[in-house]
Amino acid sequence: MLGGIDPKKMMGMMKQLGISQEEIKADRVVIEGEKRIIINNPNVVKIKMQGQESFQITGEISEELGVTEEDIKQVMKKTGKSEKEAKKALEKAKGDLAEAILALS
Numbered sequence: 001m002l003g004g005i006d007p008k009k010m011m012g013m014m015k016q017l018g019i020s021q022e023e024i025k026a027d028r029v030v031i032e033g034e035k036r037i038i039i040n041n042p043n044v045v046k047i048k049m050q051g052q053e054s055f056q057i058t059g060e061i062s063e064e065l066g067v068t069e070e071d072i073k074q075v076m077k078k079t080g081k082s083e084k085e086a087k088k089a090l091e092k093a094k095g096d097l098a099e100a101i102l103a104l105s
Contacts, residue, residue, distance in 0.1 A: 033066060039059040043057070043058045071095065
């Protein structure tokens with residue numbers, strides 16, 4: 001019972017309001033941006049309401065710094081290395097510019 005309401009009743013009320021949810025099987029969820037957010041062993045629920053879809057995700061969260069084109073160019077400029085080498089060094093250094101430059105120097 002959820003807050004004194006039968007879960008089946010709750011689902012029925014949600015359906016009447018035009019809200020539906022669907023559980024999505026996933027092993028891992030990755031959100032890429034300025035930081036890379038990784039969610040392992042996630043529980044993902046897709047919620048559809050008033051024509052909009054949203055996702056609720058819970059799980060074991062970790063963050064990594066993302067590797068940007070600007071960072072890659074900066075490492076290439078400072079070390080004289082190729083784009084591939086600069087990107088690999090940044091990934092290994094988890095986005096730390098100084099560490100990537102030192103590793104390639």
